[in-house]
Amino acid sequence: MTTGTMTPGAAKPQPHHGPLTRLFGGRRNLQTTLSLTLMALPGIIALLVFAYLPMVGLVIAFKNYRFADGLWGSAWVGFDNFRFLFGTDVAWRITRNTLLMNSIFIITGTVASLVIALLMNEVYTSWVSKYYQTLLFFPYFVSWVIVSYFVFGFLNAETGIVNQVITAFGGDPISWYREARYWPLILTFSHLWNSVGFGSIIYLAGILAIDPAYYEAAKIDGASKLQQVRYITLPLILPLIIILVLLSIGRIFNADFGLFYFVPRDNPQLYPTTDVIDTFVYRSLVRLGNISMAAAAGFYQSVVGFVLVLLANWFVRRINRDYALF
Amino acid sequence: MVHRSRSILLSLVLILAVVAGCAAPGAAPAPGAPGGQGGTALIPVTYTYAGGGVPRDLQMVQDAINAILNESIGVNLTLEPIDWGAFNERMQLRLAAGEPCDIIFTAPWINSYTNNVANGALLPLDDLLKEHAPGLWASMPPTTWDAARINGVIYGVINQQIFPKPWGVHARKDLLEKYNFSLDNVKRWEDMEPWLEAVKNGEGITPVYADQGSYSLWRPQYYGYDPLDDGIRFVGIKADDETLTVVNLYETPEYIEAVNLTKRWVDLGYFPRELLPRDEARAAFRAGLFAMGYHVEKPGNDVEMQTAVGWEFVSKNLTDPLILDTAGATATMNAICATSRNPVAAMKVLEVLNTDPVVYNLLARGIEGVHWVWEDKANRVITYPEGVTSATSGYEPNTDWMFGNQFNAYYRSAAQVGAWEATKIMNDTAYPSQALGFVVDRKPIETEIAQLIAVMDELERPIAQGYIAYEVGAPELLARMNAAGAQKVIEEVQRQLLAWREANPR
Numbered sequence: 001m002t003t004g005t006m007t008p009g010a011a012k013p014q015p016h017h018g019p020l021t022r023l024f025g026g027r028r029n030l031q032t033t034l035s036l037t038l039m040a041l042p043g044i045i046a047l048l049v050f051a052y053l054p055m056v057g058l059v060i061a062f063k064n065y066r067f068a069d070g071l072w073g074s075a076w077v078g079f080d081n082f083r084f085l086f087g088t089d090v091a092w093r094i095t096r097n098t099l100l101m102n103s104i105f106i107i108t109g110t111v112a113s114l115v116i117a118l119l120m121n122e123v124y125t126s127w128v129s130k131y132y133q134t135l136l137f138f139p140y141f142v143s144w145v146i147v148s149y150f151v152f153g154f155l156n157a158e159t160g161i162v163n164q165v166i167t168a169f170g171g172d173p174i175s176w177y178r179e180a181r182y183w184p185l186i187l188t189f190s191h192l193w194n195s196v197g198f199g200s201i202i203y204l205a206g207i208l209a210i211d212p213a214y215y216e217a218a219k220i221d222g223a224s225k226l227q228q229v230r231y232i233t234l235p236l237i238l239p240l241i242i243i244l245v246l247l248s249i250g251r252i253f254n255a256d257f258g259l260f261y262f263v264p265r266d267n268p269q270l271y272p273t274t275d276v277i278d279t280f281v282y283r284s285l286v287r288l289g290n291i292s293m294a295a296a297a298g299f300y301q302s303v304v305g306f307v308l309v310l311l312a313n314w315f316v317r318r319i320n321r322d323y324a325l326f
Numbered sequence: 327m328v329h330r331s332r333s334i335l336l337s338l339v340l341i342l343a344v345v346a347g348c349a350a351p352g353a354a355p356a357p358g359a360p361g362g363q364g365g366t367a368l369i370p371v372t373y374t375y376a377g378g379g380v381p382r383d384l385q386m387v388q389d390a391i392n393a394i395l396n397e398s399i400g401v402n403l404t405l406e407p408i409d410w411g412a413f414n415e416r417m418q419l420r421l422a423a424g425e426p427c428d429i430i431f432t433a434p435w436i437n438s439y440t441n442n443v444a445n446g447a448l449l450p451l452d453d454l455l456k457e458h459a460p461g462l463w464a465s466m467p468p469t470t471w472d473a474a475r476i477n478g479v480i481y482g483v484i485n486q487q488i489f490p491k492p493w494g495v496h497a498r499k500d501l502l503e504k505y506n507f508s509l510d511n512v513k514r515w516e517d518m519e520p521w522l523e524a525v526k527n528g529e530g531i532t533p534v535y536a537d538q539g540s541y542s543l544w545r546p547q548y549y550g551y552d553p554l555d556d557g558i559r560f561v562g563i564k565a566d567d568e569t570l571t572v573v574n575l576y577e578t579p580e581y582i583e584a585v586n587l588t589k590r591w592v593d594l595g596y597f598p599r600e601l602l603p604r605d606e607a608r609a610a611f612r613a614g615l616f617a618m619g620y621h622v623e624k625p626g627n628d629v630e631m632q633t634a635v636g637w638e639f640v641s642k643n644l645t646d647p648l649i650l651d652t653a654g655a656t657a658t659m660n661a662i663c664a665t666s667r668n669p670v671a672a673m674k675v676l677e678v679l680n681t682d683p684v685v686y687n688l689l690a691r692g693i694e695g696v697h698w699v700w701e702d703k704a705n706r707v708i709t710y711p712e713g714v715t716s717a718t719s720g721y722e723p724n725t726d727w728m729f730g731n732q733f734n735a736y737y738r739s740a741a742q743v744g745a746w747e748a749t750k751i752m753n754d755t756a757y758p759s760q761a762l763g764f765v766v767d768r769k770p771i772e773t774e775i776a777q778l779i780a781v782m783d784e785l786e787r788p789i790a791q792g793y794i795a796y797e798v799g800a801p802e803l804l805a806r807m808n809a810a811g812a813q814k815v816i817e818e819v820q821r822q823l824l825a826w827r828e829a830n831p832r
Binding site (some may be wrong): 036060066067068069070080083084087088090119156157158175177178268269271272285286288289290291293 | 426788
């Protein structure tokens with residue numbers, strides 16, 4: 001997008017050229033930048049079409065959208081559509097759930113992926129290492145719909161495996177799908193199971209890129225395995241960790257719809273802990289059949305999400321400028 | 327220079343490839359375009375409705391219907407069944423996107439009729455009906471059509487079928503006989519209990535069917551209420567209340583009675599503790615994991631249920647008196663989309679579906695000799711051809727009431743003969759609710775309804791499902807409902823109802 005600045009000398013405007021030439025920083029640069037720009041164009045177009053064009057739809061949140069009148073014909077209603085969000089405590093609840101669950105996911109996911117990557121790094125036989133990687137990576141490809149049936153098989157009140165184990169040991173069976181308080185744990189576990197293989201492979205790649213000379217030197221100095229991890233591996237992959245965590249903080253307001261919708265089986269009794277903004281927007285749309293209200297909820301998500309990204313970046317800049325995204 | 331222009335050329339090619347890739351789907355032939363029909367200028371009409379997936383022989387049936395429609399009204403019909411689980415969502419998204427459609431199935435309980443009208447998604451039908459569907463228009467008295475009117479305008483074609491809701495039970499015949507139980511003396515839900523206990527102990531199953539969409543013994547009409555709007559759920563009037571007093575149904579003694587009984591059945595192990603999606607629950611019924619269902623036990627429902635889940639049933643209506651309310655009269659409708667390009671042709675199709683038994687039965691029952699054969703032509707009784715069952719048939723939608731006038735349907739077995747006449751008698755003799763014909767205008771209370779639905783989904787469902795005792799759950803439910811504007815909704819509906827009575831004296 002900013003290919004023009006990549007060539008030195010691009011800053012000097014040359015007024016006697018045509019507008020297109022001027023745009024690309026002069027005749028000399030036109031040759032270089034045009035082809036680069038053209039190559040970037042498909043990506044730019046895709047970005048415009050899929051990320052910017054849909055933003056026009058945001059106006060629906062401020063309209064009484066009637067299918068027949070269309071986007072521009074429908075009447076403006078100001079903030080009326082937002083009233084249903086803030087009339088009850090629902091806005092607070094979905095915001096809290098989204099942030100809390102995603103924070104837990106980021107922390108547990110990062111820690112678990114790191115630990116596994118460190119362990120995997122110690123596996124010397126290559127086929128064993130590949131075997132574990134494949135095993136851990138596999139759940140990443142399993143659809144949440146399928147996962148929801150696995151979980152149901154475990155937690156079903158009548159025939160579920162977990163309850164059978166509990167009763168076998170003399171305990172009382174638990175109605176898992178009616179007790180909201182267990183679900184943060186169940187969801188965290190499901191998320192870890194799904195994503196930890198993917199995360200650990202990224203960290204493993206980072207670890208493998210570390211120059212073996214450091215370790216050899218440490219060994220000569222008599223450093224233990226733990227010390228090597230503490231003083232060599234972790235500091236060297238810290239930038240990678242920070243970037244990955246920052247990227248996930250940037251998406252902290254986007255809940256994984258599949259996880260939160262399918263795994264709790266869209267059970268209203270679990271909403272106190274499982275209802276996140278994405279599921280709420282979806283339900284508003286299909287259950288109320290009111291696009292304007294759903295759009296209002298989506299708009300709220302975008303605004304809060306945007307603020308959070310700015311905040312997170314500001315926070316990181318304060319700690320270390322180099323690690324900030326912008 | 328040469329290699330540079332080559333790279334520019336390359337990028338251009340890449341861009342073109344991307345653009346072409348984007349454009350391709352749009353260039354595909356429009357759906358419903360006649361393919362190889364040979365006729366000139368056939369008008370394409372689509373019909374979108376809910377079903378259990380796409381039947382294997384759908385194309386065959388569609389071709390057979392078109393063989394008739396091509397000739398008689400110059401229309402080429404495309405059938406678009408959408409799976410039950412996805413129908414509501416898919417339709418709402420399609421209509422919202424303004425995608426063209428012609429005939430669609432709409433009802434108070436799925437693909438909401440009132441919502442669609444409020445969104446301007448449906449075409450006004452009064453003139454089309456009178457001009458292009460005289461037979462259909464004359465098939466029902468004006469009072470019945472009135473139930474479909476919103477602000478005086480008809481937007482949906484009512485399918486003639488059962489109008490009141492005869493809530494009752496259908497029990498597996500083999501298990502009734504095995505445990506020596508007869509439905510003759512059953513008058514209320516609780517009269518089933520001795521048999522349920524015997525079945526539970528003898529068969530080791532949870533006897534009463536329930537699924538995620540159908541789970542409670544609370545059925546307003548069974549308890550004498552008219553629930554003015556299925557979408558609001560908690561408001562209603564006593565059907566015979568001439569003062570038209572709107573109440574919060576969740577505070578009525580009848581509701582408490584119903585949910586207490588439901589809880590009792592859950593605690594006794596008659597109701598399942600975990601609710602399955604409809605398809606899975608039905609599969610479990612077919613596999614023999616339930617012994618009884620409770621639903622609209624219209625005449626012939628035993629046979630309809632047998633087609634659905636394979637067992638032989640005995641069914642009985644337990645609702646007395648039968649109540650005719652707006653939601654019942656408009657329980658199943660077909661409407662024409664506002665985006666339809668050929669509304670006149672679509673109306674002609676509706677005329678044929680409702681007045682021509684041959685076309686209607688092609689859609690409802692399939693093709694003679696392939697999906698059914700005559701058993702007793704004089705009485706219009708059909709049966710499956712040799713070697714075909716309800717489970718193996720290539721076309722068995724089992725939703726007569728969705729496609730048009732059900733009284734034109736061929737009977738599935740000798741046992742069903744006379745069911746349509748009996749249904750008609752039920753329709754004509756049911757007690758018309760004081761609010762029959764009244765439709766709530768949700769616009770002024772939209773925000774409150776949205777808030778209330780969220781509260782009820784979370785707090786009312788577990789009570790209705792019998793998992794939380796009424797005394798335990800109700801205080802929070804009612805408090806949260808009031809905070810979400812329940813009183814305002816009741817007052818607004820009351821105001822509309824009285825204004826409606828003013829304009830339409832009984």
